[in-house]
Amino acid sequence: MVPGNEPLRLLLLPGLDGTGALFEPFLEALSGDIAPEVVSYPADRALDYDxxxxxxxxxxxxxxxxxxxxxxxxxxxxxxxxxxxxxxxxGVVLVATFVTNPVWLVPSLARHLVGPWLFRRRAPAFVSRRYLVGAGATAAWIERVAANVATVDPAVMAARVREVLSVDARALLQRCAAPLLYLGAAGDALVPPRVLRELRRLRPDLESVTVDAPHLVLQLAPEASAQATEGFLRRAAALPRSAAPGCPGGL
Structure with a gap:
């Protein structure tokens, strides 16, 4: 995928739990053209995006x-x-994500009401099925997700939710010069279709692939996700390096 037939390094940044442990199915589906490196966030420190x-x-x-x-x-x-x-x-792959608060039912002002109490007990199975793993998910997947979240301090989880409710990365999306792929999930109940429409408006050159999966698309549709990701990265890696230099001047 890169000159010299070396695999392309891919840094994977995890979802809300921050552990990266749930990437396993996706990692197994990647070919030898990709050298994945999972990044984990501290489970006991509430760090904001900065x-x-x-x-x-x-x-x-x-x-x-x-x-x-x-x-x-x-x-x-x-x-x-x-x-x-x-x-x-x-290149940058954006997976089932957003640049502003995706949960329109919960306004950004509500971030002050989000506390550790939300994560001190496991979410009911129906909540996990509705918003994360899909109606057809096995009990094993529900348990896996719940057990993973339980490894993170509830205060840390709550802090990350507050970050989501107040985030505004629209300017970053517009400034980023690297090729972009949005990998979405057709059955995503957390990140609605309007999010992709907004991203396309801000970045008309954005590539997008929608996979038949719930919010945890990398986990529940790993083969399709890996195929879309690798196809995009092959195209992006073939571009002249000057065509995708990143954003000048930093933040």
Missing amino acids: ALEELVAERLPADGPYALLGESFSGPLALRLACRRPGELV
């Missing part, structure tokens, strides 16, 4: 081509990282 950006920036390769994938919560973070000194960044 602090997470500084933390993850240390993981950006100093040399050689690479790509970024931002899942859900991490979409705005991927755009932040793409808009600083990105080295040989060849």
